[in-house]
Amino acid sequence: MSKIIEPKILKGFRDFLPATEIERKRVIRLLEDTFEGYGFVPIDTPVLEYTEVLLGKGSGETDKQMYRFFDNGKRDVALRFDLTIPFARYMAKNRSDLYLPFKRYHINKVWRGENTQKGRYREFTQCDFDIVGTDCASADFEILMMMRRSLKALNVPGCTIHLNHRGIFNRFLDALGVREQSEEVLRTVDKLAKIGRDEVLRLLTELSSAESAEKILDFIKKEENFTATLDKLERLAGGPAEDTQRLREIYGFITQLGLEDAFELNPSITRGLDYYTGIVFETFLDELPSIGSVCSGGRYNNLAGLYTKESLPGVGSSIGLDRLMAGLEELGYASDKSSKTDVIILNMDGSLVGHYHKLAEDFREAGLNCEVYHETKKFGPQFKFAEAKGIPLAIICGSNEVEAGVVNLKNMNTRENFDGLTLTDAIKKAGELID
Amino acid sequence: MSKIIEPKILKGFRDFLPATEIERKRVIRLLEDTFEGYGFVPIDTPVLEYTEVLLGKGSGETDKQMYRFFDNGKRDVALRFDLTIPFARYMAKNRSDLYLPFKRYHINKVWRGENTQKGRYREFTQCDFDIVGTDCASADFEILMMMRRSLKALNVPGCTIHLNHRGIFNRFLDALGVREQSEEVLRTVDKLAKIGRDEVLRLLTELSSAESAEKILDFIKKEENFTATLDKLERLAGGPAEDTQRLREIYGFITQLGLEDAFELNPSITRGLDYYTGIVFETFLDELPSIGSVCSGGRYNNLAGLYTKESLPGVGSSIGLDRLMAGLEELGYASDKSSKTDVIILNMDGSLVGHYHKLAEDFREAGLNCEVYHETKKFGPQFKFAEAKGIPLAIICGSNEVEAGVVNLKNMNTRENFDGLTLTDAIKKAGELID
Numbered sequence: 001m002s003k004i005i006e007p008k009i010l011k012g013f014r015d016f017l018p019a020t021e022i023e024r025k026r027v028i029r030l031l032e033d034t035f036e037g038y039g040f041v042p043i044d045t046p047v048l049e050y051t052e053v054l055l056g057k058g059s060g061e062t063d064k065q066m067y068r069f070f071d072n073g074k075r076d077v078a079l080r081f082d083l084t085i086p087f088a089r090y091m092a093k094n095r096s097d098l099y100l101p102f103k104r105y106h107i108n109k110v111w112r113g114e115n116t117q118k119g120r121y122r123e124f125t126q127c128d129f130d131i132v133g134t135d136c137a138s139a140d141f142e143i144l145m146m147m148r149r150s151l152k153a154l155n156v157p158g159c160t161i162h163l164n165h166r167g168i169f170n171r172f173l174d175a176l177g178v179r180e181q182s183e184e185v186l187r188t189v190d191k192l193a194k195i196g197r198d199e200v201l202r203l204l205t206e207l208s209s210a211e212s213a214e215k216i217l218d219f220i221k222k223e224e225n226f227t228a229t230l231d232k233l234e235r236l237a238g239g240p241a242e243d244t245q246r247l248r249e250i251y252g253f254i255t256q257l258g259l260e261d262a263f264e265l266n267p268s269i270t271r272g273l274d275y276y277t278g279i280v281f282e283t284f285l286d287e288l289p290s291i292g293s294v295c296s297g298g299r300y301n302n303l304a305g306l307y308t309k310e311s312l313p314g315v316g317s318s319i320g321l322d323r324l325m326a327g328l329e330e331l332g333y334a335s336d337k338s339s340k341t342d343v344i345i346l347n348m349d350g351s352l353v354g355h356y357h358k359l360a361e362d363f364r365e366a367g368l369n370c371e372v373y374h375e376t377k378k379f380g381p382q383f384k385f386a387e388a389k390g391i392p393l394a395i396i397c398g399s400n401e402v403e404a405g406v407v408n409l410k411n412m413n414t415r416e417n418f419d420g421l422t423l424t425d426a427i428k429k430a431g432e433l434i435d
Numbered sequence: 436m437s438k439i440i441e442p443k444i445l446k447g448f449r450d451f452l453p454a455t456e457i458e459r460k461r462v463i464r465l466l467e468d469t470f471e472g473y474g475f476v477p478i479d480t481p482v483l484e485y486t487e488v489l490l491g492k493g494s495g496e497t498d499k500q501m502y503r504f505f506d507n508g509k510r511d512v513a514l515r516f517d518l519t520i521p522f523a524r525y526m527a528k529n530r531s532d533l534y535l536p537f538k539r540y541h542i543n544k545v546w547r548g549e550n551t552q553k554g555r556y557r558e559f560t561q562c563d564f565d566i567v568g569t570d571c572a573s574a575d576f577e578i579l580m581m582m583r584r585s586l587k588a589l590n591v592p593g594c595t596i597h598l599n600h601r602g603i604f605n606r607f608l609d610a611l612g613v614r615e616q617s618e619e620v621l622r623t624v625d626k627l628a629k630i631g632r633d634e635v636l637r638l639l640t641e642l643s644s645a646e647s648a649e650k651i652l653d654f655i656k657k658e659e660n661f662t663a664t665l666d667k668l669e670r671l672a673g674g675p676a677e678d679t680q681r682l683r684e685i686y687g688f689i690t691q692l693g694l695e696d697a698f699e700l701n702p703s704i705t706r707g708l709d710y711y712t713g714i715v716f717e718t719f720l721d722e723l724p725s726i727g728s729v730c731s732g733g734r735y736n737n738l739a740g741l742y743t744k745e746s747l748p749g750v751g752s753s754i755g756l757d758r759l760m761a762g763l764e765e766l767g768y769a770s771d772k773s774s775k776t777d778v779i780i781l782n783m784d785g786s787l788v789g790h791y792h793k794l795a796e797d798f799r800e801a802g803l804n805c806e807v808y809h810e811t812k813k814f815g816p817q818f819k820f821a822e823a824k825g826i827p828l829a830i831i832c833g834s835n836e837v838e839a840g841v842v843n844l845k846n847m848n849t850r851e852n853f854d855g856l857t858l859t860d861a862i863k864k865a866g867e868l869i870d
Contacts, residue, residue: 005488007527007742010512013481015525017532018539021477025467032460037799039776039806039824042456046448046558047482047544048502048514053440067483069504072548077445079483090450092442097452099823101809104453109482113507123481131809138788138809145792149799256789257796307442341474353573354691357580361692364472364584371474374536374566374573388534389474 012114012122019338024125026335027325028107030153031127035105038146040129043104045086051076053089056306065112079111083128083318091132092307100133100312107321119326130316132303137249140279140299143315144250147283147295148262150319155333158286159294162266163250165279166298167243168233169270172219175238178208186270189220220268226251229265246279277301278315285327294324339389342434343370346386348398350376355402359395359423366427368434386412393430447549447557454773459560461770462760463542465588466562470540473581475564478539480521486511488524491741500547514546518563518753526567527742535568535747542756554761565751567738572684575714575734578750579685582718582730583697585754590768593721594729597701598685600714601733602678603668604705607654610673613643621705624655655703661686664700681713712736713750720762729759774824777869778805781821783833785811790837794830794858801862803869821847828865 009015016024032042051068055078068078080086083106091098107127114120129146131139144161151159169186173179188203197217204213219236223229230251234244247265254263271280278299285294297317304312328334343363345356356372363370371391373382386394396408401420409418409426411433418429444450451459467477486503490513503513515521518541526533542562549555564581566574579596586594604621608614623638632652639648654671658664665686669679682700689698706715713734720729732752739747763769778798780791791807798805806826808817821829831843836855844853844861846868853864 004744005491005741007488007524007739008485009481009488009524009528010483010485010506010510011508013483015481015529016477016479017529018476018478021479024479025477029464036775037804038795039774039779039804039826041453041774042451042460043453044451044456044459046444046450048445048448048546048558050443050445053442053444056440064507067504067506069502071445071502072499073446075445089442089444093444094450094452099820103806111483123483134809136809138782138792138807141792142807142809145796253789253792257793304442306440309439339474339476340471344474347573354688357573357576357688358692360473361580369472369474371538372573372577374569374571374577385534391474 010122012116012120014121014123017338019336022337022340023334024321024325027154027321027328028127031107031150031319032105034146034150034153035129037149038103038142040103040105040146043087043090043106044108045080045083045090045106047079047109048077049080049086049089051078053307054078054080054085056085056088065114067111067113081112082110083108083126084316087128087130088304089307091312092304092310095308095310101139102132103130104132105129119323121322125321127319127321128316129318130303130314132312132314132316135278135299135301135313137246137253140246140315141250141253143297143317144263144281145257145259147281147317148259151283151285151295154324154328156285156328156331159262159283160286161263161281161283161295162269162293163247163263163279163281164265164267164269165243165247166270166276167241167278168237168247169219169267171237171241171243172216172233175236176208176212176215178212181207183274185216189216189268189270192220192268222264222266222268226254226260226263226265229267233265233267243278250279271296271298275300281317285331287331288327291323291327291330294327295319337390339391340369341371341389341391342368343393343395343430344382344386344389344391345370345372345395345397346379346382347373347376348396352397352399352402356397359397359407362423363395363427363430366431368427368430383412393433395426445557447551447555449556449558452773454771457772457775458769459756459760462589462756462763463562466542466585466754467540469581469585469588470564472584473538473577475538475540475581478522478525478541479543480515480518480525480541482514482544483512484515484521484524486513488742489513489515489520491520491523500549502546502548516547517545518543518561519751522563522565523739524742526747527739527745530743530745536574537567538565539567540564554758556757560756562754562756563751564753565738565749567747567749567751570713570734570736570748572681572688575681575750576685576688578732578752579698579716580692580694582716582752583694586718586720586730589759589763591720591763591766594697594718595721596698596716596718596730597704597728598682598698598714598716599700599702599704600678600682601705601711602676602713603672603682604654604702606672606676606678607651607668610671611643611647611650613647616642618709620651624651624703624705627655627703657699657701657703661689661695661698661700664702668700668702678713685714706731706733710735716752720766722766723762726758726762726765729762730754772825774826775804776806776824776826777803778828778830778865779817779821779824779826780805780807780830780832781814781817782808782811783831787832787834787837791832794832794842797858798830798862798865801866803862803865818847828868830861 066078071077173182276298280298282293283295299315301313303314360370394410406420407426501513608617711733715733717728718730734750736748738749795805829845841855842861
């Protein structure tokens with residue numbers, strides 16, 4: 001035997017063991033079904049793209065984090081670091097094959113060579129959904145509803161979507177004469193929860209004046225309800241305009257569907273990216289706000305400007321699947337089944353293996369997941385295997401049972417036995433016990 | 436506006452448009468459900484691994500095809516080029532967290548910088564399933580059954596699994612005294628369909644002798660049925676042994692489950708890789724044999740020998756998803772729906788948008804996929820949109836309908852109208868029309 005290679009994996013990358021991968025697939029299917037319930041369609045794009053295409057107006061930071069190299073054809077290529085830029089490129093490239101408004105979702109992995117830390121990986125999964133080609137309140141509202149419904153599908157008992165509008169904030173900054181510094185103000189305000197009011201006030205004073213800093217902090221304070229906050233924002237921003245009208249329209253839909261409890265107007269939510277131009281939003285789990293937003297996004301006025309002259313306004317949101325799944329696990333809402341087998345056929349007699357496979361097919365026909373224990377062994381190791389895999393039911397069948405045309409069913413959790421059942425009855429009983 | 440970047444993608448890589456991605460997801464879900472029906476569990480591994488780990492005993496050819504580079508931490512890394520080597524590494528690394536026999540499936544992308552040609556891509560999807568940790572006929576048979584069941588789940592009307600055993604062929608070559616050249620003989624025999632009998636005979640004669648070449652071609656000829664072929668192989672290989680016994684045992688299961696039509700003993704199937712040690716198999720679509728095997732594999736005696744001293748025998752198979760999907764499309768068994776929306780709520784009146792969203796939620800609650808047309812427009816563009824997306828049903832509802840508490844339902848395919856239905860009746864009718 002030649003030298004053994006150490007089976008190591010790269011820092012920031014993960015193997016998914018069965019229990020984790022089963023749960024990931026469960027969550028992803030629920031999200032897919034929810035998105036399709038709203039008429040969204042799936043797309044996929046290459047993992048590897050031309051660096052020039054991915055970099056677009058990327059900052060130096062993104063550049064440094066990219067997995068970038070020359071392929072065997074000397075092309076400058078890189079692994080995608082998000083799903084937004086590939087989507088913009090996709091819309092520009094495939095525009096003639098797509099109808100507008102185009103509603104897509106994309107759930108897949110992205111790569112960033114960041115410093116690893118708890119809950120941060122270099123390979124992680126994003127889940128993006130966008131409506132492109134229309135700028136109207138109905139589309140904004142649909143994204144918000146779909147976010148709420150997605151988290152409900154995962155049985156998260158409470159989550160609140162924090163909503164704001166970038167336009168109102170910009171008007172307010174114009175009135176204060178600090179629009180030039182809007183990026184820095186936005187970034188500073190974003191840190192409120194992290195660094196506290198005093199420090200934010202100090203930083204804002206540096207950027208503008210003590211008076212403006214106080215006004216900014218007044219502006220971002222929530223009032224007692226959605227309408228009261230909106231009225232204040234409208235006043236401080238200089239009166240009604242399209243932006244406040246948009247929020248009123250969305251709030252109209254929210255009240256019409258009786259969803260007031262799920263949404264909050266939060267003027268401190270601004271999202272750092274200069275990319276957003278309309279509503280912006282973040283979502284927090286009521287029981288675990290500390291993990292931060294699990295679903296965020298907003299409206300932008302030009303998705304694909306880097307790649308096409310056609311202006312494509314849109315609204316979209318992204319779920320950080322790894323963070324969300326960590327949250328569900330911490331809250332005890334994650335499943336940790338290490339298999340999805342319902343019934344195991346124990347292998348009592350080597351001459352009956354064909355019969356065991358036949359029984360298993362009959363259970364499968366009835367919609368139950370069923371496996372045969374392959375080797376003829378004593379009860380002990382077979383039971384141990386079934387327990388390790390978490391299989392709830394076992395069928396025990398020797399030559400006496402075959403002769404009598406029956407099987408014995410065992411509930412592995414309660415150790416209860418149901419002996420001498422016909423196959424039909426055993427399948428029926430198994431179905432009841434699984435439900 | 437700054438310069439426009441051309442939205443191009445790399446040669447051999449693909450964007451998936453909605454109709455293709457919907458079909459891919461449909462196929463993958465059916466396969467996943469089938470595999471789970473047999474007690475297989477999903478796993479996932481990193482896209483990027485240490486080159487040293489991936490190369491293992493890789494040939495120079497694999498090396499040249501790898502997407503290999505140094506990451507920002509100066510690690511020598513590469514994109515995985517199959518799912519087998521990562522699985523071997525995974526078993527070695529995670530052995531203590533896994534029970535044996537371990538039955539896993541893994542469906543994901545792999546990358547090879549091959550020359551592109553029709554149906555060959557540099558980014559493509561593999562679908563592997565293996566049973567590791569046992570060497571018995573029952574496990575071999577389960578893999579074969581699952582292959583058959585997977586293709587049935589996709590509604591492929593006929594497919595035949597061609598079966599053979601590497602051990603019998605090796606014994607036969609020993610008897611002829613050409614075992615040393617077994618790799619070349621195997622490779623030559625593999626080309627029978629491609630280059631014809633005469634050319635194979637010529638090549639085999641070069642490798643051995645004219646007499647041996649004739650014997651080899653006699654050996655690989657199918658007889659009238661499974662048993663007759665097996666009897667001949669046994670005789671030519673020097674009598675009964677474990678290998679012929681294994682095939683007889685498997686054939687016993689096949690007859691016991693009445694699946695004789697689905698399997699064929701084909702001595703010309705040998706699979707090129709020296710990795711296989713037991714049964715080997717390939718699967719052909721009866722209606723489209725020309726595309727080659729859509730599902731192939733075999734038994735090996737040591738999966739993870741490169742990474743661990745523990746010997747892990749196993750049996751496994753792999754579906755080339757891209758080839759299979761191309762075959763299904765060619766045969767007309769692929770769906771080409773460009774959306775999964777059942778019902779669209781047309782937008783007749785801007786003041787009713789909240790009501791439309793409410794209606795849509797009610798359809799969704801009833802399990803129907805439903806979307807609201809976001810902008811208030813004339814019928815024409817809304818109909819055109821519904822047709823482009825292939826949505827079969829539309830709800831038309833203006834202020835008169837809201838007042839009367841009804842909606843109008845339109846079958847977009849037949850243009851039939853069902854007017855003045857209560858919401859309950861409309862949902863019921865829609866459900867019937869979709870079925």
